[in-house]
Amino acid sequence: MIRIMKAGRVTAAVLAAGAVTALAGAPAQAATTATTATATWQENVSTVDYDDVNVSAANGTLTLADAAWHRTAQVFAGSEGSFVTAEHTLGAAANRVSAQLSADAPKGTTVDVEVRGRTGVNAWTEWTPAGTAFKTAVSSVQARISLHSDTDGLRPAVRGLALSADTAPQVNALAAATALTYKVYGTREGLIGGKTANGHIITSRDHFVALPSGRGLAPKGTGDYSVRVCKTDNSRCEYAPVWDVGPWNTKDDYWNPASVRYEYKDLPQGTPEAYAAYHNGYNGGKDDLGYKVGNPAGIDLADGVFWDGLGMSDNGNVNVSYLWTGSGPTGLVKTAGDPMNVRASASTSAAIKGLAANYARVNIECYVEGDSVTGTFGTSTIWDRIGAGHYVSDTYLQTGSDLPVAPHC
Structure with a gap:
C-alpha cells in the first residue's frame, strides 16, 4: 500500500519490475486496455461517482x-474519504499491480493506495497494498485511494495516479476450496441513518456487516466481499455483504495468515486485535487508533442481521465464514430488496435456517431439483446448496449462466 504521510508536495511510488515513471504533476488520463504482460497506464481521478465516499474532484485534483466529516469516533478519528477507479482490463494476466501517486499531503493527512484484481465473473482478490503480489493471476484490476485528515478543515490532494501490472514470483498459496471460518465476538452496530465506510446509508433492520479492515470492504451496492455469520450452534445463519469498517480497528484483517496480515502479525490467525487487547492487554488494551477497547468484537452486525437473521438478543460469539477466501462457483443474491429465506432443503415449506441478504455473494457447492420457484431470474426447479443444509432457489442468484454452475449434489 502506498501511504503518504509527509508535509507538502510529494510524489510517492511502490516500485516493481516495469514500474511507471514519476507523474510529476501530469494530468490524469482515461485508462486504456493493456496490451502487454508489463503494462502501465494513468487512472482518471477527476470524476467522482457512485462508489466514492466523501471525495470531490475539480481541475483534475x-x-x-468535507474535511470535518466523521463517521463514528471509535472507527475513524478525523475525516475519511475513498475513491475507487474504474475497472481496467489487462491485455495479459498479471499477479501484481504497482502504483505511483502524485499528491499534496500536509502534515496530519495521509493518502493510501490499494488494488484488487478480478479472478472470475463475481470474484475479486482482497484489496491489497499496491506492489504486493496477489494470490493468483488476475484479468482486470481496480485501485482504491483512501484520504484521511486528522485536522478538521485540512485536506490532502491527489493530482495523479499511475498503475503498472506485471507478474511477480508467487509467494502465497491459492485460496482454499473452503472459506476460512473463525469464532469471534459479534456486536450490534445500530447507527440508523449513519453512513457506512462504503457510503451506504444505514436503514432500520438493515442487512450488512462490518469487519475491522478495509481489505474486505465491498463497494456500495455490491457483495464482492460477503460473509456467512451463524450462531455458534449453527441453528441460524445469515449471508451478508461487508459494507462497513469496524469495530475498533481499521487495518486488522485477522482472518489472514501472518504472511499477509496487515498489522498484528504476532497474533494467531483468526484472533482479532480487539479480542487480544480486551482479554490479554495486548497493545496496552487499545486499538490501532489509541482507543481503550471496551469489548472483544471482531465483527459488527447490522440490526437486521442481528435480530432477524440470527435471532440474537445480546452481543456474543458467532461463527463467521469469510466467503471470498474460498474458491469455486458463486452467485450474487438479487431480490426486490428484502433478504431471502435460506431453507433446510429444496422446498418452499422446508425449515428456515436463516437469511441471505440482497447483494450477498454466496458460494455454490452443488445443486438439486426441488419445488418450482419464480424469482428474479425466471422460473426454475433448481436449488443451490450454499452451505451445509442451506438451500436457496437458483432463480434469485445471478451466476452468469442459465444452467447450473456447480455439480449435482
Whole structure:
C-alpha cells in the first residue's frame, strides 16, 4: 500500500519490475486496455461517482469533500474519504499491480493506495497494498485511494495516479476450496441513518456487516466481499455483504495468515486485535487508533442481521465464514430488496435456517431439483446448496449462466 504521510508536495511510488515513471504533476488520463504482460497506464481521478465516499474532484485534483466529516469516533478519528477507479482490463494476466501517486499531503493527512484484481465473473482478490503480489493471476484490476485528515478543515490532494501490472514470483498459496471460518465476538452496530465506510446509508433492520479492515470492504451496492455469520450452534445463519469498517480497528484483517496480515502479525490467525487487547492487554488494551477497547468484537452486525437473521438478543460469539477466501462457483443474491429465506432443503415449506441478504455473494457447492420457484431470474426447479443444509432457489442468484454452475449434489 502506498501511504503518504509527509508535509507538502510529494510524489510517492511502490516500485516493481516495469514500474511507471514519476507523474510529476501530469494530468490524469482515461485508462486504456493493456496490451502487454508489463503494462502501465494513468487512472482518471477527476470524476467522482457512485462508489466514492466523501471525495470531490475539480481541475483534475481529488480531495476530501468535507474535511470535518466523521463517521463514528471509535472507527475513524478525523475525516475519511475513498475513491475507487474504474475497472481496467489487462491485455495479459498479471499477479501484481504497482502504483505511483502524485499528491499534496500536509502534515496530519495521509493518502493510501490499494488494488484488487478480478479472478472470475463475481470474484475479486482482497484489496491489497499496491506492489504486493496477489494470490493468483488476475484479468482486470481496480485501485482504491483512501484520504484521511486528522485536522478538521485540512485536506490532502491527489493530482495523479499511475498503475503498472506485471507478474511477480508467487509467494502465497491459492485460496482454499473452503472459506476460512473463525469464532469471534459479534456486536450490534445500530447507527440508523449513519453512513457506512462504503457510503451506504444505514436503514432500520438493515442487512450488512462490518469487519475491522478495509481489505474486505465491498463497494456500495455490491457483495464482492460477503460473509456467512451463524450462531455458534449453527441453528441460524445469515449471508451478508461487508459494507462497513469496524469495530475498533481499521487495518486488522485477522482472518489472514501472518504472511499477509496487515498489522498484528504476532497474533494467531483468526484472533482479532480487539479480542487480544480486551482479554490479554495486548497493545496496552487499545486499538490501532489509541482507543481503550471496551469489548472483544471482531465483527459488527447490522440490526437486521442481528435480530432477524440470527435471532440474537445480546452481543456474543458467532461463527463467521469469510466467503471470498474460498474458491469455486458463486452467485450474487438479487431480490426486490428484502433478504431471502435460506431453507433446510429444496422446498418452499422446508425449515428456515436463516437469511441471505440482497447483494450477498454466496458460494455454490452443488445443486438439486426441488419445488418450482419464480424469482428474479425466471422460473426454475433448481436449488443451490450454499452451505451445509442451506438451500436457496437458483432463480434469485445471478451466476452468469442459465444452467447450473456447480455439480449435482
